Amino acid sequence: MSVEGKSIVVSGASRNIGFHAARFLANAGAKVALVGRSRETIEDAAAQIGKGAVAIVGDSSNADDVDRIISEAAEILGGIDGLINNAGIAYPNRIEKLDLAQVQEQIATNLFAPIWMCRAVIPHLRARGGGRIVNVSSATVHQMDAFAHLSIYGATKAGLERFTKDLNHELRADNIGVTTFIPGDTATGFGMGWDPEIAGEAYAAWLEMGPYCAGMMAVEYVGEQLAHCMMLPDSCAFDFVLMRPVGRRPKLMEADAEPPKT
Numbered sequence: 001m002s003v004e005g006k007s008i009v010v011s012g013a014s015r016n017i018g019f020h021a022a023r024f025l026a027n028a029g030a031k032v033a034l035v036g037r038s039r040e041t042i043e044d045a046a047a048q049i050g051k052g053a054v055a056i057v058g059d060s061s062n063a064d065d066v067d068r069i070i071s072e073a074a075e076i077l078g079g080i081d082g083l084i085n086n087a088g089i090a091y092p093n094r095i096e097k098l099d100l101a102q103v104q105e106q107i108a109t110n111l112f113a114p115i116w117m118c119r120a121v122i123p124h125l126r127a128r129g130g131g132r133i134v135n136v137s138s139a140t141v142h143q144m145d146a147f148a149h150l151s152i153y154g155a156t157k158a159g160l161e162r163f164t165k166d167l168n169h170e171l172r173a174d175n176i177g178v179t180t181f182i183p184g185d186t187a188t189g190f191g192m193g194w195d196p197e198i199a200g201e202a203y204a205a206w207l208e209m210g211p212y213c214a215g216m217m218a219v220e221y222v223g224e225q226l227a228h229c230m231m232l233p234d235s236c237a238f239d240f241v242l243m244r245p246v247g248r249r250p251k252l253m254e255a256d257a258e259p260p261k262t
Helices: 016-027 039-049 063-077 100-127 151-174 196-208 219-228
Strands: 007-011 031-036 054-057 082-085 131-136 176-183 240-243
Touching: 007 016, 007 063, 007 100, 016 031, 016 039, 016 082, 016 219, 031 039, 031 063, 039 054, 054 063, 063 100, 082 100, 100 131, 100 151, 100 176, 131 151, 151 176, 176 219, 219 240
Parallel strands: 007 031, 007 082, 031 054, 082 131, 131 176, 176 240
Antiparallel strands: none
């Protein structure tokens, strides 16, 4: 169960789950390439990790750019043994109010991007005699009360899970293990940047689903378990990992007695 000397590419690695997975892998001896759109944030993340971690600036939702990203990673790392597709984005909204640009961005980032990344990395994994791919989904696919008004986000992640099943089947003979990793509620600052009015409406709808939730998992723990999907012996792999918080707590604290105005 070692990644010592393995070369692993992690998308969406500038912060949160992807960052912590990349840091855990680097601390375990892997050679890690972090992929992100912003040069400043992805280079800062690589610098924080150290241990030879490299930053690759690119847009994984652009198929042409993905070919360059993967080729650049293979050249810098001396080959590729694993890929974690972690990049993702969500915008809540009621279906009749969906914003076209936000729908397109979610589909491009959550579904097209991992498809292009997998497509580009497969020849590199075959050249190594095998490897691992982990596609990060969401608990919104499997439960309605993770949050409200996330129809497009949930749909893109459901599509990713179906794609990953086929990918798993196609690549087994090549000794390439493929995993769907599904984190439940995680303290990532997931809703930062959302329109306050739209987010408030979604929050109120979430409260109507019931007064209790299981709480949030620490992002460091989730990133570590995502990294562990890369650390199994070459002869085995996880097909499907669902990580959920355990507990029962009120959604509303006393200080939040009133839901946001919508």
